[in-house]
Amino acid sequence: xxxxxxxxxxxxxxxxxxxxxxxxxxxxxxxxxxxxxxxxxxxxxxxxxxxxxxxxxxxxxxxxxxxxxxxxxxxxxxxxxxxxxxxxxxxxxxxxxxxxxxxxxxxxxxxxxxxxxxxxxxxxxxxxxxxxxxxxxxxxxxxxxxxxxxxxxxxxxxxxxxxxxxxxxxxxxxxxxxxxxxxxxxxxxxxxxxxxxxxxxxxxxxxxxxxxxxxxxxxxxxxxxxxxxxxxxxxxxxxxxxxxxxxxxxxxxxxxxxxxxxxxxxxxxxxxxxxxxxxxxxxxxxxxxxxxxxxxxxxxxxxxxxxxxxxxxxxxx
Ligand SMILES: Cc1cc2nc3c(=O)[nH]c(=O)nc-3n(C[C@H](O)[C@H](O)[C@H](O)COP(=O)(O)O)c2cc1C
Numbered sequence: 001x002x003x004x005x006x007x008x009x010x011x012x013x014x015x016x017x018x019x020x021x022x023x024x025x026x027x028x029x030x031x032x033x034x035x036x037x038x039x040x041x042x043x044x045x046x047x048x049x050x051x052x053x054x055x056x057x058x059x060x061x062x063x064x065x066x067x068x069x070x071x072x073x074x075x076x077x078x079x080x081x082x083x084x085x086x087x088x089x090x091x092x093x094x095x096x097x098x099x100x101x102x103x104x105x106x107x108x109x110x111x112x113x114x115x116x117x118x119x120x121x122x123x124x125x126x127x128x129x130x131x132x133x134x135x136x137x138x139x140x141x142x143x144x145x146x147x148x149x150x151x152x153x154x155x156x157x158x159x160x161x162x163x164x165x166x167x168x169x170x171x172x173x174x175x176x177x178x179x180x181x182x183x184x185x186x187x188x189x190x191x192x193x194x195x196x197x198x199x200x201x202x203x204x205x206x207x208x209x210x211x212x213x214x215x216x217x218x219x220x221x222x223x224x225x226x227x228x229x230x231x232x233x234x235x236x237x238x239x240x241x242x243x244x245x246x247x248x249x250x251x252x253x254x255x256x257x258x259x260x261x262x263x264x265x266x267x268x269x270x271x272x273x274x275x276x277x278x279x280x281x282x283x284x285x286x287x288x289x290x291x292x293x294x295x296x297x298x299x300x301x302x303x304x305x306x307x308x309x310x311x312x313x314x315x316x317x
Pocket of ligand 1: 012164195220221
């Protein structure tokens with residue numbers, strides 16, 4: 001069975017600069033979800049979201065925009081916006097676990113409100129011709145929430161439901177609930193995509209064996225921690241390319257240059273790259289030491305020196 005790999009969005013990480021550089025150096029991802037658009041009460045799309053979705057910034061890749069809202073009016077506003085850019089699909093985020101979001105009844109805090117989900121899907125389907133897909137967790141408190149929500153979801157022609165097989169209240173802690181995901185397969189008529197903790201080729205194979213009917217898999221953090229992962233899954237190999245560190249360094253330098261030009265100033269670029277290194281460090285022999293070296297680098301020159309040292313010492317391992 002041929003498989004489709006999708007990049008699961010990470011707000012603050014997988015914007016167009018990251019996606020384009022990733023695709024140039026590594027590949028292996030068929031479709032990229034853009035991080036969510038959130039409106040914060042006003043019918044206005046922030047410039048950073050606009051930049052992320054502009055067609056001129058996304059010339060080579062297949063991108064699916066995403067919205068996080070609990071309002072039909074906001075949903076339809078974002079539909080119009082993404083349609084004006086030429087997008088045909090909008091993904092709805094019912095997965096975000098952060099208390100600021102869930103307490104206001106959004107993200108995974110909305111899964112337990114099937115009537116509200118119904119209101120929004122009804123309006124979206126009556127008042128627009130956009131293709132809707134969902135990205136959900138199993139629930140906030142209990143996996144029974146998603147099962148209950150399928151009574152509503154199954155009434156709509158959704159393209160697919162992608163499920164991060166955790167509960168909102170877990171945040172990112174604890175394991176994924178594979179039985180919970182299996183129950184979803186048995187309950188809904190919709191096409192499901194699996195998401196959660198695919199961090200190695202073996203972890204991918206394990207999920208594939210657990211769920212033989214699933215052919216779409218989404219990778220989030222694992223793709224940033226090890227950008228070679230998608231191409232290695234596709235090639236069914238655990239062997240890295242010979243020029244692994246050279247390619248990784250070239251990728252690093254590309255995103256550094258792009259973000260540096262955009263962010264302007266030593267502190268924002270340092271914070272941006274530190275965020276990436278929390279993930280990148282996991283690819284190196286000593287993740288903690290690697291991250292510490294980057295954290296300690298007090299200015300751009302020291303940062304560049306630390307990066308050069310990290311990559312060249314890894315070449316020697
Ligand atoms: C920092 C961060 C930001 C995220 N931003 C989004 C987002 O914008 N939209 C979304 O649907 N999921 C978001 N997620 C969730 C991931 O897409 C993914 O579902 C989750 O990390 C589980 O998959 P993984 O184990 O492959 O990372 C985010 C996760 C993290 C850690």
